[in-house]
Amino acid sequence: MKQLTTDQIKHIDYVLKNDYSFDDFEDLRIELLDHIATDVELLMEENAIAFEEALPQVLHKWNDEISCDRNAYYNKVPKLVGTLWKKLDWKYNICVLPLTAVLSFGSIYLNKEVWVTYAMYFIACIGLVLGSYLLILFKKNQFNTVLSKYAKSKIMLYVGLFLLTLVVSIEENYSDGDLLSRPSLFFIIHPALVFAVRIIIMRKNIKIENQLLKIV
Numbered sequence: 001m002k003q004l005t006t007d008q009i010k011h012i013d014y015v016l017k018n019d020y021s022f023d024d025f026e027d028l029r030i031e032l033l034d035h036i037a038t039d040v041e042l043l044m045e046e047n048a049i050a051f052e053e054a055l056p057q058v059l060h061k062w063n064d065e066i067s068c069d070r071n072a073y074y075n076k077v078p079k080l081v082g083t084l085w086k087k088l089d090w091k092y093n094i095c096v097l098p099l100t101a102v103l104s105f106g107s108i109y110l111n112k113e114v115w116v117t118y119a120m121y122f123i124a125c126i127g128l129v130l131g132s133y134l135l136i137l138f139k140k141n142q143f144n145t146v147l148s149k150y151a152k153s154k155i156m157l158y159v160g161l162f163l164l165t166l167v168v169s170i171e172e173n174y175s176d177g178d179l180l181s182r183p184s185l186f187f188i189i190h191p192a193l194v195f196a197v198r199i200i201i202m203r204k205n206i207k208i209e210n211q212l213l214k215i216v
Contacts (some may be wrong), residue, residue: 004037008051012036015059020066021078027145028080036062085150124166131159 004012013033016022022029036058043054059066066078074082134155 004041004051008040009033009037012040012055015055016066021068021076022066024144024149025078025081025146028078032062032066081146084146088150121166124162128159128162128166131155131162135159 013029016029016032016036022032039058039061040051040054043049043058044051047054065080068077069075069079069082072079072082072086074085077085134151
């Protein structure tokens with residue numbers, strides 16, 4: 001089988017970065033680069049054509065998966081990435097449903113307990129500290145991967161949700177002259193806390209990805 005030159009491989013990598021929005025997904029780009037290079041080599045061998053002719057044909061074959069799906073929820077990333085991110089959204093939402101149901105219905109019977117409100121404010125503060133820590137962690141991240149980009153975008157959203165929750169809830173209770181009168185803070189903060197836990201779980205995977213990319 002014909003072997004691609006270093007310059008030809010670099011050209012494929014350049015195309016994936018600039019024409020197909022894979023610049024921010026190093027792990028997936030490396031994997032795709034290997035698959036596409038192999039397909040190009042095979043096509044060149046079987047049809048006795050030059051690299052410049054084989055590459056467009058291979059990219060056309062991959063186009064549906066590596067192009068951005070403008071009609072999808074994740075419309076600014078390649079379809080491969082968007083499909084995985086949607087699966088992650090669904091996976092984690094399903095996983096937290098039992099916990100959400102137990103805590104939400106359980107709080108109904110404790111809505112007059114002062115300690116519930118204290119507990120919610122305390123958990124909110126922990127969430128803010130945790131969210132800030134994860135933001136710093138991702139800022140120091142050496143590589144952009146499919147999971148790290150997903151987690152980073154989510155944690156920024158949920159840290160913002162934490163802040164909004166605290167401000168709105170405290171202002172609402174303060175207007176009534178009693179910061180402890182409404183344990184409704186629980187229902188607002190809980191989803192954000194669950195999402196924060198989801199991102200903590202992903203942290204291990206992100207570290208593994210970074211270690212693998214260092215080897216590559």
